[in-house]
Structure formats: structure tokens, C-alpha cells
Amino acid sequence: MILGVASGKGGTGKTTVSLNLACVLGSDVRLLDCDVEEPNCHLFLKGIARENETVAIPVPEVDESLCDGCGECGRFCEYHAIVSFGTKPLVFPEMCHGCGGCAKGCPRKAIHEVDKRIGVVETVQAGNITLIQGRMDVGVAMAPPLIRAVKARLQNGLPAILDAPPGTSCPVIATLRGTDFVLLVTEPTPFGLHDLKLAVDMVRELGIPFGVVVNRVGIGDDRVHVFCRQEGIPILLEIPEDRRIAEAYSKGSLIVEALPEYRGLFRSLIEKTMNLKNAEGF
Ligand code: SF4
Ligand code: SF4
Numbered sequence: 001m002i003l004g005v006a007s008g009k010g011g012t013g014k015t016t017v018s019l020n021l022a023c024v025l026g027s028d029v030r031l032l033d034c035d036v037e038e039p040n041c042h043l044f045l046k047g048i049a050r051e052n053e054t055v056a057i058p059v060p061e062v063d064e065s066l067c068d069g070c071g072e073c074g075r076f077c078e079y080h081a082i083v084s085f086g087t088k089p090l091v092f093p094e095m096c097h098g099c100g101g102c103a104k105g106c107p108r109k110a111i112h113e114v115d116k117r118i119g120v121v122e123t124v125q126a127g128n129i130t131l132i133q134g135r136m137d138v139g140v141a142m143a144p145p146l147i148r149a150v151k152a153r154l155q156n157g158l159p160a161i162l163d164a165p166p167g168t169s170c171p172v173i174a175t176l177r178g179t180d181f182v183l184l185v186t187e188p189t190p191f192g193l194h195d196l197k198l199a200v201d202m203v204r205e206l207g208i209p210f211g212v213v214v215n216r217v218g219i220g221d222d223r224v225h226v227f228c229r230q231e232g233i234p235i236l237l238e239i240p241e242d243r244r245i246a247e248a249y250s251k252g253s254l255i256v257e258a259l260p261e262y263r264g265l266f267r268s269l270i271e272k273t274m275n276l277k278n279a280e281g282f
Contacts, residue, residue: 001277002160004179004208007186008195010166013215013239014185016249017269018163019044020256022129024266029129030153030160034175036119036134036146041163043252047126054120055134055149057098057142058113064088066110073102073111098145119146121153143171151178168202176203181273182210183236189220193227200233211236211276213269234276237269 003021007014015033019041022031033041060073060082067088074084081096082089093116103111119136134150136143143165154160164175176182182203186196196212203210211234214224218241228235239245239255239262248258256263 002179004162004176004182006164008199012185020266031131032162033133034147035165036136039133045126047124051123056115056117057145059093059096059116060111061114063110066108076105144174147174168198182208185213187216188224193223213237215239216241236272
């Protein structure tokens, strides 16, 4: 099963849930850190670096001697990464998604593609966990192609946990597309509820089954619980507000290692998710 872990906002405990789940799974698992702007799963895993691969996307380069300034490339590009005002086009590589459409559509074959580096994919082995993380280069704003490169390292038949970037924008959708089930992590606060609603709308739009994890239960109020009950959304795990969890986190320790009494809680999350999987046949 490919499990996505997402959250409408940052700082809710999404990475904590991903890491601790991977740790208690008890079998080989791929943990994909798709938060390529700020990957942080590696801070909690002591492993051996295995691979480090550069990722690049093809961006257009125009041969002025062949171009007649027809403007077809600029009209095609929905990202405005290539524009033409009846002259040789201007290319803005930082806005290019590397789709290759402008080169294919150029009637004069005046466009060829050159590689533009956007980041790296790093692989770390930590026991039964294979951590694969994308790390975007400074100044690059194109996360989805790097996320797709991370996801290309999924292995058929092996369970995987995908730690999504925070929010509900394109990088999150690029992460969650193709997953079997999504855990939405939230906190029982008005802000948590607001962002949970956005995240629920997103996964419903994507048509992926999902459940909720409520972190820091004991702070805030019960509006997240009321909302989930009204919407028929299962709450699969409640992590209590516990100062010792924050202390473990600040030391770079996993909850289930620092506080073994929590192992059962995370194991129960796996069981509940698998039961839903079997019940819904996905
Ligand atoms: S489509 Fe080709 S020929 Fe037309 S403006 Fe673009 S590069 Fe030049
Ligand atoms: S490769 Fe695609 S995104 Fe990039 S400039 Fe050409 S049409 Fe636009």
C-alpha cells in the first residue's frame, strides 16, 4: 500500500506521524520525503547514505538563425515561460515545467532542449526503512518535477509512506496523486479545523480514501471532532498533548523509540488503515 501523509498547514506533526509509522511497521518500507523545499525526515533517522542523484528538467533554447518569430511557442506555453513579441522568443527557465511542448510545436524546429538542474534525490538506509528524499536547489521554485523524481523510486510491492509538503497546492497534489490512502494530520484548534477542511476538499477532489489523525489532543476544543463526525470522516489516531513528545522531538528522537508505550498507538493506526483498505477494496 502507498500511504500519503498530508496536512493543510505546517507544524501539525505530519512528519512525526510518517516517521513513527515507518518505524513500527516491522517490515521493509520506503519513506519518501516529498517536502522537497525543506526535507526533515533525515534529522530523525540514523542511517547510511546510499545514493545521491541529480535531477534536471529539459528547458528550451532557441536557435535564432532558424526562428522566424511566429510566436507559436509563446501561445502554447501556459506557464509564460517562453514569450515572443514577433521576434526571437525570450525564455524564463525558472518558470519552465519542462513539458517539451514548445519544442514539439515549433514549425521551424528552432527549439532544442538543454538540461537545467533543479535538485537532488538522496537515498539513506536506516534499518528496514529506505528514506528517499528530494532536496530542491536554492532559487528553484519548481517542486512537482522533483517530487515526481522522488516518487519514481517507489518499488512495486513494497509498502511506502509519502510525507507530503504542507498545504494544498500543486506540490501536495503531485505527492498524493496515485496513493492508496491519505492520512490528514491536524490539531484540535480553529486554525487546524480551517486547514483540515481545505485538505478534505483536496483529497475528495482527488478521489482518494482518507482518514484523520488528531495531534496534541487536549489543547484547543472539540470542533475538529464534531466536523469529522458530521462529515463521516474516521479519526484513526489521537496523539495526546504530552510534553515528553515535544522533548523527544527537540532531541531528534522518534516518539516510539523515546516513549515505547506509544508503539501500540501507532501500530493501531496501521491496523485501522489496513482494515479500511480491506473494507473498501482499494
Ligand atoms: S515557435 Fe519556433 S519559430 Fe516560432 S517563435 Fe517560437 S522558436 Fe521561433
Ligand atoms: S517546455 Fe513547456 S513549460 Fe517549458 S517553456 Fe516550453 S511549453 Fe513552456
